[in-house]
Amino acid sequence: MLGAHDLILNEVLHTRTMDDVAMDESLMAASSQSEDAFEKPTFINGKYGNPKSFLGWTGLPGLREGWRYKRNKDLSNIPSSEQELNKALPLVEPKFNPDAQLEATWIGHATVVVTLDGATFITDPIWSNHCSPFFFYGPKRYRPPPCQITDLKKVDFVVISHNHYDHLDVSSVRQLEQQFGGGKDGLRWFVPMGLKGWMEKNGCRQVEELTWGEKKSITINSKQFDVHCVPAQHWSTRTGFDRFKSLWSGWAVVGPQHRFYFAGDTGFCKEEFGKIGRRIGPFDLAAIPLGCYEPKWFMSPQHIGPEEAVEIHKLIRAKKSIGVHWGTFHMGSHEPYMEPKLLLEEAVKKAGLDKEAFITVHHGETRNYSNSKSEEQFHK
Numbered sequence: 001m002l003g004a005h006d007l008i009l010n011e012v013l014h015t016r017t018m019d020d021v022a023m024d025e026s027l028m029a030a031s032s033q034s035e036d037a038f039e040k041p042t043f044i045n046g047k048y049g050n051p052k053s054f055l056g057w058t059g060l061p062g063l064r065e066g067w068r069y070k071r072n073k074d075l076s077n078i079p080s081s082e083q084e085l086n087k088a089l090p091l092v093e094p095k096f097n098p099d100a101q102l103e104a105t106w107i108g109h110a111t112v113v114v115t116l117d118g119a120t121f122i123t124d125p126i127w128s129n130h131c132s133p134f135f136f137y138g139p140k141r142y143r144p145p146p147c148q149i150t151d152l153k154k155v156d157f158v159v160i161s162h163n164h165y166d167h168l169d170v171s172s173v174r175q176l177e178q179q180f181g182g183g184k185d186g187l188r189w190f191v192p193m194g195l196k197g198w199m200e201k202n203g204c205r206q207v208e209e210l211t212w213g214e215k216k217s218i219t220i221n222s223k224q225f226d227v228h229c230v231p232a233q234h235w236s237t238r239t240g241f242d243r244f245k246s247l248w249s250g251w252a253v254v255g256p257q258h259r260f261y262f263a264g265d266t267g268f269c270k271e272e273f274g275k276i277g278r279r280i281g282p283f284d285l286a287a288i289p290l291g292c293y294e295p296k297w298f299m300s301p302q303h304i305g306p307e308e309a310v311e312i313h314k315l316i317r318a319k320k321s322i323g324v325h326w327g328t329f330h331m332g333s334h335e336p337y338m339e340p341k342l343l344l345e346e347a348v349k350k351a352g353l354d355k356e357a358f359i360t361v362h363h364g365e366t367r368n369y370s371n372s373k374s375e376e377q378f379h380k
């Protein structure tokens, strides 16, 4: 099938008599643009895969790595004292403004409530206490959500990065659909390929299923929003028997005035992040994961740490970023629980960025980005 870039190339070829030298330059520009197209996931025997060009993807750890990981020392050291946790990771009350030009509230882990040009959406909503098939078992939440779903004033759509339990939470999905779904302007769900059936089985009425490089335009309050599904380097499973059967992705939301990027859950894939920056960026705001990176030899194909997060911030051309995917669940990674925040501060400094360019926020904290002057009022 002819893509937009092939059409550009055809156009260039048909006007070749005009000026050969100039044409050669156009050709080069057109072909480099088509090289800039996003990678597609592989799809073999019903399973998705990270393409060969994702050099950091070395596959899932095997049995041997599993044993080595078990023997690795867990330095997470999450305090059992509520008092200590309240001090290190305080909860604050969200201050949602559904009319904001651009604001973001971190609920915890990868859950961010964003209002952009008057549309409100959530990334990977999880309000549950455990992320596992059981509500009483599995990685436990050590910081509670700062508000309930019933406290949300309005949600127009949700983007889901993949089906791991800490990103796709059945009770949050059902509750959000119940509260905001139904009707023409009801809640919409954006999911990567292979997840539509699961969403519908759980009651979601308007589900858009996309692959990398696809976008869907929607109208909210008579304004157009483009929701782009973009590559991420990760994997999927829920039951252990369904590995790679549904896709994983990041998401970019382009409104009439502002642009937002959510990296989802991902390893470092320089080429694709560069393309996201060139093709859809620059972004006014991004949510990028920071945590779950130790031991690196085990985690790095699927998760990044703070230094790589800063690299992504630069590659996607974000003006401001918020670090997520840390400080909420004990996910089984071994870094000290406050280290992602500290290493981010160091990495931001080392990269020569303004210290406000890429930050962590408190659970529940609402940051307004509509007007850069208003940032002064927030905590340091």
Ligand SMILES: [Zn+2]
Pocket: 162, 164, 167, 234, 265
């Ligand atoms: Zn995951």
